Amino acid sequence: MSDEVVLKISHLSKYFGNIKAIENINLEIFKGEIVAFVGDNGAGKSTLMKILSGEYRPSSGEIEIFGEKVVKFNPKSLIKKGITTVYQNLALVDNLDIVSNIFLGYEKRKFMFFLQHREMKMTAEKLLKNLNINIPSLESEVGELSGGQRQGVAIARAIHQGGRILILDEPTAAMGIKESREVYKLIKSLSKEEITVLIVSHNIQQVFDVADKVYIMKRGNIVNQFKTHDTNYNEIADIILGEYAAC
Ligand SMILES: Nc1ncnc2c1ncn2[C@@H]1O[C@H](COP(=O)(O)OP(=O)(O)OP(=O)(O)O)[C@@H](O)[C@H]1O
Ligand SMILES: [Mg+2]
Structure with a gap:
């Protein structure tokens, strides 16, 4: 992982009518980093990824990719900037x-x-x-x-x-343990190629094994974040389960 910021998100919000899907998201992601987003159903994870893949236009806020501000939100322009969503089946x-x-x-x-x-x-x-x-x-x-x-x-x-920045939404859904492990091994090896990976997953154990950083989302906000090497799985599970229980 390097200290080059490849993705910067500032004050990003998305509303569908009066439904708040995400609100005031701020984060910086570094080159080669593996970052996981976890949180309950409806927390806003997919909405955030869909904005990053150009499927949705944000209601407000800014995104910079490799230092360039995103002006056009459509899949083609975002792919051109180097950010791509990996759809497992589609x-x-x-x-x-x-x-x-x-x-x-x-x-x-x-x-x-x-x-x-x-x-x-x-x-x-x-x-x-x-x-x-x-x-x-x-x-x-x-x-x-x-x-x-x-x-x-x-x-x-x-x-x-x-x-150069890949988005994987539930990359191991419907896979067995062995297959999932292979996919996570592959994701790990991507960071050696300086590819940055954003993963959305419900599998906390797997996320803990693979990610450098984990963001916990709840009701459209990032409520907690931690580096996996500063902590251990039990501590993280407690935080996440605590967050879930509070919903
Ligand atoms: N196209 C849409 N139109 C209206 N509301 C939407 C739309 N997409 C998402 N939402 C709402 O935005 C909120 C966030 O949804 P989102 O799909 O981003 O959550 P998620 O964290 O990906 O959930 P899950 O874990 O179930 O996949 C939810 O309240 C959802 O109902
Ligand atoms: Mg989702």
Whole structure:
């Protein structure tokens, strides 16, 4: 992790009519940091992530990505700035192979298809190897992969598209323990590549194992934050469960 601030959020609020989804959120996230957002249903976690992915426009407040203020809130402009949401299921096409999925919408265009495909395959191989993503054959259709492998392909794709800050909303939902562990191992290794990761999760134990920092959200606000290496799981669970109990 470096001391470069890659994402700065100031006084960010979002209202849906008179429903307060988030209010006056302020935070700074550093390059290579793994940051988790936890909190009860309706706390505002997804709303915050949807603003960061350009799905929603904030009601007020500012966001800076790599030092540049975000003016246009749409997915394209935010991806261009380097922030990408990894959708576990929605963004992959099951009946296409891994290479095609990684390049989806960003295919290298050349006259000779074979050359083009070979080049794409080599790039995909290198990308997956750098990320330590273990996939037996690049020819496999994505529909045949395990949940963990699918997550790996989705992450590789986001990075290929220029993602330097990745948003993962419940990345291990519906996965078994072993698969979840693999995904979290992959997330850990991303920070070595100076990729910053924002995770939303209900799994406090897993979040504690992987994150550098945890933000606890409640009713649209960040009510607590801590660095995981300054504390231990029980202490965190007490804080979080206390927060939950108070809801
Ligand atoms: N599109 C919307 N229209 C109206 N209200 C919304 C909309 N999206 C979110 N909200 C409201 O904003 C608040 C925050 O919701 P959000 O989905 O961000 O919570 P969350 O922390 O992601 O919850 P969960 O853990 O259940 O996913 C809730 O009160 C929710 O009902
Ligand atoms: Mg949510």
